Amino acid sequence: MTxxxxxxxxxxxxxxxxxxxxxxxxxxxxxxxxxDGLSPTRYGDWVKDGIAIDF
Known part of the structure; x- marks a missing residue:
């Protein structure tokens, strides 16, 4: 080890x-x-028109 x-x-x-x-x-x-409701930074998903969008 150095x-x-x-x-x-x-x-x-x-x-x-x-x-x-x-x-x-x-x-x-x-x-x-x-x-709009739940924060995506907290839960990890955006919900748009009933569809969860995960980055």
């Missing part, structure tokens, strides 16, 4: 756009009202 590098190679200079700040926490999910 050992994992724990330090950057000598001479490495991080780009100016890199930040040491931690990534921001995502916003909480907001429930959306589904005007």
């Amino acid at each position: 050992e994992r590098a724990t330090q950057r190679p000598a001479g490495f200079k991080k780009p100016d756009y890199w930040s040491d700040a931690p990534a921001p926490k995502p916003d909480a999910a907001k429930p959306e009202k589904d005007p």
